[in-house]
Each structure stands twice: as structure tokens, then as C-alpha cells.
Amino acid sequence: MNTKNVLKRSALVFFVCLLFSVIAFGQTKIISGKVTDAATGNPLSGVSILIKGTTNGILTNHEGLFRLPITAKDTALLFSYVGYLSQDVPISNGNINVALQEANGSLEQVVVIGYGTQQKKDLTGAITTINSKDFQKGSITSPEGLIAGKIAGVSVTSNGGSPGSGSVIRIRGIGSLNASNDPLIVIDGLPLSGNNIYGVSDPLSLINPNDIASITVLKDAASAAIYGSRASNGVILITTKKGGNGKPAFSFTTNNSVSKIIKENDVLSPDQFRQYVDANGDSSFQALLGNANTDWQKQIYQAALTTDNNLSVSGSIKKNTPYRVSADYLNQQGILKTDNLKRETIGLSLNPKLLNNHLKIDLNLNGSFFQRRYANGAAISSSVYFDPTQPVYDASSPYGGYFEWASKDPNSGAVTLNKLAPRNPVALLNLYSNTAKAERSYGSVKFDYSLPFLPDLHAVLNLGYDVSSGNGKILVPAYAAQNYLDTGQDNQYRNQNTDVVSEFYLNYDKDLKSIKSNINATAGYGYYNNYSKDYNYPDIRANEDTVPGSQPLFPYDIQENTLLSFYARAIYTYDNKFILAASIRRDGSSKFAPNVRWGTFPSIAFTWKINQENFLVHSNALSELNLRLSYGVAGNQDGISNYAYQPVYSIGDNSSRVLFGSTYYNMATPSAYDADLKWEQTATYNAGIDYGFIHNRINGSLDFYYKKTTNLLNTIPIPAGSNFSSTILTNIGDMNNKGVEFSINAAVIKNKHFEWDVSFNGSYNINRITNITATKDPSYPGTLTGNGVIQINSVGYSANSFYVYHQEYNKSGNPIEGVYADLNGDGIINQNDLYHYESPFPKWVYGFSTQFRLNKWTLSTVLRANVGNYVYDGTATGAIESNILNPLGYLANVFPEVLKTHFYYSQPYSDYYVQNASFLKMDNIGLSYNVGAIFHNEANLVVNAHCQNVFTITKYTGIDPEIYGGIDNTVYPVARIYSLGLTIGF
């Protein structure tokens, strides 16, 4: 806390100083000119112009104009602009007018790779970069949303519509069963631990997307292997925006939106419901019917407002210290009433060059303040099931004036709550207050020193930190039916995380012209420590009494892990045609025993730039043709417990004590362990081509890959009696992913008035488990996953395949309750008749983006499609007659489907509920108008309007077919968002 306060305060002081600093300097001569887009002739604002050999420079204004003081000895200007090819222009007399060539998907583009950068045309691995201009637009409040649908082989699946709930990111399918499948995320060289922050659903939601300049995804092991043990699920490199040159340039962006529920669950209407109860229920049920007509889903959802405002200023202090400061305020309501998120972020980037440019320093500091009120998610399923004939309020109710299922003693008038009935959804929301606050600060400083006596050798020190804390309180009054048994609650939660990174590496980059070669070699060392402290609190009732037995034994728990790494990479380029790259990383993890904790992760890759061969180099049509071949091994140790290899005793809770005589003793419990626990390894073979035609107006790539994970970190049942648990996390099993990725980007039309760009990507991935047990056993059906028994990991099938009974149907095509196919033909329908039926993972994933510009108007859209993904509609399993006429003494609503199936009891293991959830979605459609110069050319204005989650085409009958993991249990629905925004530059 203290550290953070100090940081907060010093950051503020610093920003203030910065904003008021005005720097003037003397000049000898002014040179001026205009920069335009070569294709369209439109002026380009914000182009960086640097006097060659110095750090003096300036940016163009809104009309593309610039004025720059120069001295007599200056000879040339360097023009550079994100997304365009840079140009050197000699200084001449008179105006200098420059037309910059757009680098649309250009191979000149510089791409960040681990511990360095590379030109896109020289890449040896499967790497894709998306720049800010190609990000998803509209109301995007979390970084991963920016690239949804944009990269072949990368799927971004929303966790639902709750503000800040984030997404699941998967690169080339899943590579692990029980360790993490999340990619490693690195922001400006700072790898994030992904540690949970209490009160924050997704730690990534504390990062301001407005600060992001580009997102690069390392997909194959060859490019990711430099990140070693944490790279087997791919790596996402986030590069934030940096400062400019010269005078401060301000940019203000505001985005305001309203979100609305797209589709309610279809339930029986009050009249249908009454008819059903009157026709099917006896008098005791009919007596339970109410007189109201309540649409419970309308009662809990709202049209939600979001405002996101971002102000940034960038420029340069003196001539050698580019800076950028950005502040953002987000206030987002959820469509579920009472749900709200407020986030303030502030970011600073400083990039001074010192000691005659020998020392480059990159400093990034970021702070986030987060306030959240969580709505009670239980209201969502309750709103589906609650009796529509009951009123929301009941003045005589002792449960806060809300109607609840209860019985009244006719004599005493005493009201007794029906403890097993669903709760009033509105009361669930209004009588539940879960408020959280979180703070996070992260940053890094990189010193890049080129040795004066050997300028090709750079020594780089990178230090980073990420500290966060979260805390919150849950208040429920004693009279609320939802916490009736515990008479309310006044509970709190709190944790702190501190992650530290230090890396030191040497980089040597040398052109050896005599032998037409270039050598780029890197070697380094890294230290990574993740520390989190979780506080324990007793359970407190609304009246402040402590629930007996809940007093924690320890005030907190500490979880810590450390990783040490040595790494090296060499890239050899011959004649600008052949590139051979090899890397090796050796990682030691505190999660494993000393004898097995070090793992080695090598990679090798080769690129042949075919278009550089003599027979192609002069081709006008073909501008790029690279063949890439790579192989690499990466490891995984994330998502598993920190101390699983150690035999230790833990003291049990105060509610789990043992009586001897008249004294209760806390138990000392030995924990299960596997002393041999070690790395899970994924080897990836990748073959790809990058192609470009007509000066790269058409470009893209095609990749084939085969990923094989061995020594899977797998929680398996072990022989009872051999350890202190029935299951243990150990290294058993193999799994592979095979796939193809294809992308094409085309500037179909490009002229001064009209532009049309199209991008399409598609990928195919198939996942297979090839071994899952220590001893080969073909009769082993597999390991059931999750806590249900609907999915299974079995040899020969995709991970998490559905494992269900085959439903039998009657002549009219309706399912017959409890009648399943006797698949093994033994005359008995039992567990042996369950079968593997499809998987929740899509086989094909497509993304399509297009953009039309007509003069100042731009229309853009993004579509996505998944094919071959299946979803288990868990919500529909509740559509049974015994739920409407519940023997537990209440009525409950269900889907009208029950009128067709007439199921009396739930049939959760039927394949009837597993549905093809392939879909086509329009994520976004937007229109923007570039107003141009306003306020007497003092500012530049762009306005835009967007609609997100426009439509979904699917056969799936639930609310949303896109559910990671494939189990649909009344999730918080994703909303349709209508937003209006504007950007002013001044």
C-alpha cells in the first residue's frame, strides 16, 4: 500500500511538472513542407520528422504541414509514420513536400519479437501483428477485445457481458489439460503473471486499451521459445504508444454508449403458466398461483450507459526525451441492474536518449484505480425460473418487502421461508452489495546501452514491476431471504500481488558485407518473482456476529513462485535471402524439486526469401514470397500449485477440529505431493509462407502446424493408498493439435476519394488426446472433467468431449424421457452406454474485416464465425414439469420446450441438450466522419458511431452460442452496444 501511495504521488507530481514545462530553443533557419498519403493525396497529421543524425524533430499538424528549424550542417530529414514506409529526404531549398507510401500489411514493418525487433519480411516464425488502426473499434474496454477476429489461429471468447469480465484467449487450440492454457502476455517487455486480483474479474481489464499501439502474437514455438517455460500457449506482446517529437500534441477521445440485452430467455408467459398449472396441478399447486404478471427478466436488466474518456499528450522534452502521458476515465454500467465498474488509468512513457545516443532509456509507468459493484449473478438464473404470476413486492413480506416463497401459519401468523425455493431475483440484486476496490501499478524501465568501443554490442537491462491490491465487502441484511440460514453477511476479502522482473541481455548485431551476411545474437539472464498475499477473514453476519468456527487460523496465506532463466538466440542472414535462427532457453522453476526443476527449450527456424532470387526479384506482380520452416519446444508450468512437489503438513481450519476428551484439536494434515513433478512440454512444427502481390496491396500468409504436448500436467486418479489424495497432479499423457491458418489482406480500391480494404482469416484446428494414463488401458473411458459428468478427456478424442447418453425419440420427433440407446447392447442402460459426442471447441474459426472510405466517410465492419463447436444447454435441462409443479412447495417457470418434451425429471446426461453452436456474428459495424480542421485550424475532429454485437446467425437455441468450454448455465448475456464517439487532436 505504502509503495503504491508513494508511486501514485510521485507520478502525479511528475505529470504536473511535465505539463507545465515549456521548452524553447534558438534556430538558424526554418524549413517547411507538407506530408501526404501517396495513394490518396490526403494530408497526414502527426508524421514524425527528424533531422538525420540528431534527435531534433517535429510532427506534422492536422493539414499535414510542418515547420522545422534547421542548421546549416543538417543534410536530410527522416519522415516516419506508423503504418507507412519511412523516407529519407535530402534537405533542399524551398518547401519539402513528401508523399508517404502506406505500409498496408507491409513487410518493411518492424515487429517486436522477444528481446528485440525484426523486420516483418525477415521473420522466421509464425508471428502476426495488429496495429492500432486495425483494432476492433467501438466501446472496447479491455485489451484482448481489440484483436478479436483479427488474427488467424487466435480466438478471443468473451466471458459474458459483465463489465470487465474479460475473455478467454486461446492460440492454436488448447495444449494442456490441467495447467494453464492462457498465453503469456508481455507489456513493453514486462511479462504479466496473471495473478488474480480480488475484486477484479480479469486483471487485463485494468489496462487501458487506448494506450496500446500494437499487439503482436507469437504463435509457433520457434518464435515463442525465447520465452521458454511460459510460452507453450503462445505469447502476446503488447506495445504501448510512445512519445513524439517537439511540441505537445494533445488528443482527446470520448466514447459513450448504451448497452441493451439482445435476447431474453424464452419462458412461459404468465397466462401460459397459469393454464399449465390449472390443467396439470392439483389444488395445492393452483393455490400457489399469484395474480401478478411479472416479466422477471425485464425486472433485472437495464439499458446500461458507458462513458470512456481518454486524454493524451505526447511530445518531446528538449530534443532527446520523447514523452507521452495518457489519462483515461471509464464508467460502465452492466446490463444487470446494480452492476457497475469505474476505472481510472494513467500512463506515462518517457524515452530519453543520453550519452550521445549511446544510452536509450524506455520508461513506462502505469496506474489503475478500479471501483466495482458486483451484481448478484444468481439473479440471472432466478429470473428465468421465478414464477411469473408472483409480484415483485409484497408489503407484508418480512424479507425486505419482497415476495418470497414462504408459508404462513394460519394460527400464529408466523411466516416460514421455503428454504429450497428460488429467491426473488429483484431482491437478490437489491439486497446484495458486493463492492470492490482495486489498485494496480505496473511499469518497466529499460536501459539499452551501446558500448562506445563496440557500438554493435548493446547491453540491455530491463527492470519491471507489477503491484496490485484488491479488496471488497459483501453486505447482505439479515432479513434477506438469500442469506437466510446465515442471517445475512458482512464479509470482506483482500489480497495483494507483487511481481518483479529483472532481465539483462547482450545483443550483437553486425553486418558482414564482405560475406553478404548479417549476424544478430542475443544472450541474457532473467529473474521473475510472483508473490501474492491473500488475507483470511471470518464469516461475519449482518449483526456483526462471527459465524462460529469460521475464525481463520492464519491471518493470511502467501503464494510465491520464482523463475530463473538463461537464454540465447542467434539469427544469421545470408545475402538477404536465407535466414537461419536458433534459440535456446533454460528455465528453473520453484514449482519443481531441485533435481527436475531446470528445463531446456530449444528452437530452430529457417526462412527462404524466394522473391529475392534472381528469377523473381524483378517481378512486378510478386512483391513478397517467404517460405518459413520452424521447430521449437516450449514449456508450461503455469496454473499449477506453487508447492505441489513438497511433503508438508498443514494445520486445519477451526471448523474442522477433532474432539478428544473435552478438547478440540486442529488437525495436522499431510498434503499429497509428487516429488517428480516437472515441466509439461509442447513441441511445434510449423511450415508457412508469407506472400505479397502488387507492391503488397494483396498480402497474407498460410501456415501449417503440428503441436505435440508431452508429459501433460494432468490431474489423474492415482491408486488409493499411495498418496494423501485420490487424484494427483503429475506428468502423464500426450495431446496434439494440428491445424492450418490462412490470412489475406487486400487494398481492393485505393484512390483519393475512395478506398476499400478487405481482410479475411481462417483457421482449422483439431485437438486429440493420444494418451492419458500411466499404464495403457484401452478399456479406460477417460477422466471426467469439471465437477459435472458431462465432459470427458479420453484417448482418441478432443479434450473436454461431451460424454452423454444417446437420446431416443418418439414418432413425432420428441425426446422420450429417460429412454436412451443401449449402445453396448447388454440390455441395461447404465454408465457403460455413455458415448463421446462432439467437442466444445470449434474446428474452423473465421474472421472478416472490411472498411470503405468515401472522402471523409468511413464505414467498417468485423464479422466472425465459428464452425463445429458444440454447446451443452444446461439452462434447458431445467425445463421439466417437476420444476413447474415443484413437490418442494413452490411453482417455477421454465422454457416452453417442456410443453413438447413433457420431461418430468431432469435428464442432464442426454445428448438432446448438446447442440451444434456454429455461428456467424457481426461483432461491429461503424461509421466515422473525419470533420477535419475545426476551431480555425487549431484542432482536428473525427466523429464516429458504432454498433457492437449486431447479429448472430446460429442454430443454437440458447441465448448465445459462443461459450468457452461449451457449458451454458445462464451466463451473464453479452449486450448489444450502441456507441457514439469523437476524437479531437489539438
Added chain:
Amino acid sequence: MKNSQLKILTPLIWAIVCFCSCSKQLNLQPVNSDVANVQYSSLAGYKQALAKVYGSYSLISSSGTGNSDVSFAGISDVGVTDFFRAFWNVEDLTTDEAICAWNDADLQSLHNMDWTSTNLYVHAIYARSLYQITVCNEFIRQSTDGELSSRGITGDDADQVRHFRAEARFLRAYQYWVLMDLFGNPPFVTDKDPIGKYIPQQISRDSLFNYVESELIAIQPDLIAPKQNEYARADQAADWALLARLYLNAEVYTGNQRYTDAITYANKVINAGYSLMPDYKNLFTSDNNLNNPEVILPIAYDATESQSYGGSTFLICSAHGTDPTDDAAFGIPGGGWLGNRSVQNLPLLFGTNYSSSPDGRALFGPGTLAVNDVLDFTQGVEVYKFSNVTSTGQTQYSPNGVLCSTDLPIFRLAEMYLTYAEAVLRGGSGGDINTAVSYINTLRERAYGNTSGDITAGQLTLPFILDERGRELYWEGFRRTDLIRFGDFTNASYLWPWKGGVQAGAGVDSHYNLFPIPAAEITANPNLKQNPGY
């Protein structure tokens, strides 16, 4: 190099130096737990570990009701992994004593007698038993004389730990008896085997019988004398009671009759100073830990200190519906679970007027004799035997009105009386029929409050013993073992509603006399051979 450059380089050099000395930083330890040498450095540490030895059958985990020591695919409610609940499910729900209304295929298959090797509840008791055995093995390994002296534990402290160790061996023998009874040929691990990914060997039922017998005999001198140990800890009488139970069933386990030995050990318990609880129903009230002269070894539960949704909480809550008056009367204002009740056979042991039987053991509530719909809790007779109210009618405190504080006996004097009588009838020597009749009548006089229920020697037959065991010990985890000993468990000779999945009742194949080794275990342990028929 210029000075300013040196200044800049200093942090670089400092950082490099600091990096290169940190391989040890990879040795991280959890903060709230200890390695063995720390845990076992004192008598108090040993006692905490002994608490886990017992807690392995009285609780589901050391961290509250939401976690379990054992886990396997398919569990959605960890409460089912509690020892007594899991044992009761396979011992009583499979018989004429109980039927459950919960719509859970695996649970229903217990009463229907069509369970398979993937049955969740079969797995639960198997895993729980072996878990306690594993914890006992660890304690036994850590408490050898060599370990004690190396840790400097001597004198009186060392003597106490020796008693602890004998108790751990007793509990291990008890769980091996459970496994031998239910599964016949379980895997066999002792303190001689390592912890890790060891693959245990299977042991045959008769070899296991010999092992359990030899252990129980060997540890007698190290156990504390009857009634001298702390409450809820095993003593010599518990050891003898288990031996008596073992010998009574020896013919089932090994084919050899050991009724004489059963009489010998039942006698040892009977003569050890125990007496019957004067009022039968007070054996099962929430103050049964106090002044209880009959119970030899209980499992202790407490709504605050030893919370579990198994044990007595399960027995009491699952036996009641949602009627608030009824729930309050049994000390569970937080509500009943609408689960277990009895089919007609159990109440009819007390006659058709079971609700007004003079036999005080007929503790039944409402419900129809006939069960047409298994899933309707009101069909079947509610069992009011266990209660969370004290013998004086006080509702025991419960933090949520659900958790109970009633202890459950696993050995009590009445069983020894019945064992003695049955062993005499089955031809064991060392006892006599008149003593047997007097023991039975002692039980019946407590039940009736007078001698009106007494029987004569002529009435004391084996079928009477089976019925009397039903009346005395129902819902205490005896019935399946008893029915097997009498040949009535799977045969069509004795039926009850929904036996074999048929409303009228039907016999099933005799392989159901043993439970299957869980399928997951067969896969995980290639040394195991499945029981015949599964």
C-alpha cells in the same frame, strides 16, 4: 570511458552481480505449513497429527465442509465422501432399512442393487477408507521408537505417542475390516510402503482377515485400558469389539467358523464395565457424548467445531422433510433434505402397529408403508431415530440450523450382547444359551421399559436374532453385513420393496454380495483384479 558513463553502468553491474547468486531463490516454502520434522517435534505436534488420524473418518477435510480429502470425477457434493455417510449408503441404503428420494442414478442404483464399477458412492467409501489407512500409515511411520528418539521425545511423552500409534494401527485395522467386508480383495498398503506414485498390491480376503486379526491382537498391550482413554479415542474394548465383529463374520470372509472367538471377545467387552444407556433414544440425541455408559467408540461431530455434511448431520437432515415444525423438533430449523426413509420391512419388524409399538426403539414418523414412487419422500416411513435435540429437549446450537452435534456410535455394548447370542446359537463354545437369552432380554427390557417384551430360550432363534439386530441396530451401518451373514442379501428368499429395482422386490445375482473395485482404481492400479461379475 567517461565518469558519467560509469555512473550509468553501476546499476547494470550491480544487477548482474545480484542475478548470479540466486539459484537458491528457487527453494520456496509455503508459509502456513511445516515439513515433517517440524510437525513432529513435540507431543503437541503428534497430537495434531493424531487428530488427523481420527479426523479422516469424522470429517471430510481439514478445511471446512466445502472441501474433501478425497476427490474423483462425478462428485458434485463433497458431503458424500464423509466416512459414515459413505458407509451408511452402502450398508443401509442397499437393504430393507432405507430408500432415498434423491434423483441421482448412482444413488438409486444402491437400493436397486444394480450398481456398476463406476458408481460414485461405491467409490466414495473405497476412497475414504483407503485415505484413512494412508494417513494412519504415515502416522505409524513417523512414530516409530527410532523417530521418537531422533526427535528427542522421551519418557511420558514417548509413552503417549506409543498409545497414539497403537490407535492409528487400530483405525487402520478397522478400515481394512470395512474394505474386507465391502470389497473382499482391496489393495493393501502399510507403513512399509512409500508415498508417491506407488502401485499397491491386491490382497485376498482371507489374507486380509489374518492381517486384521493379527494387528488387533498385536496392539492390545499398547492400547489404553477400557474406559480409561479420552472420549472418542479407541481403547482395548474397541479392539475387542472389532475382533468380536470380525469373528462373527469370519465364515463369510474366510469360510472358517470362529464363533468361539467371537464369544471370547464379546465377553471381554461385556465384562469391561460398560452398561446400557437407560433410555434407548438417548443414545442418538445431541448430548450423547455426555454420561454415555454404553458407547465403546463413537465418531464425534459438532455443529461448530467439527462441521460436516456427513455423519449425524446427514442422517438427521436427510431423514426429514421441509415441515418447519417437524424440523424444529429434531433440532434442524434450517430444514430437512427430503431424502432417506424406510421401506415397509423395517417398521413392520415392530408389528403393523409400529407407530404405537410398546418397543421404545420404534422411532418412526409419518409416511406410507407402500413406496410406489421412490422419488416421493412422503412414500415410505420416516425414521426419527437420530436427533439434534438433547435428551432433555434442548435444541443443540447450530450455526445454520442444519449442522448437527450428535455423535454416532461405531461400537456399543448392545452389539456385543447380540454377537454373544448369535455366536452361541451358531455353535460357538464358551457361552451359554441362558446368558444369551438374558442379554437379549436386557436389551428388550430397556426397549419396553419392563419385562413384557422378554423372550424365552425357545424363541431365541437365528431368524429372531436377525430381526432383533434390525430393531436394535437399524440405520447404524450393520444391515448389509447382517443380511449377507444370514444369506438374505441377494437371494430371492428375502425381499423388500424395490430390491433389484422391482417394486415387489426381486433377488439379484450373488456377485452383488461384494462391491466392485471402482473402475477408476482398476485403471489407476494395474495390480488390481476386479471382483467377479463386474
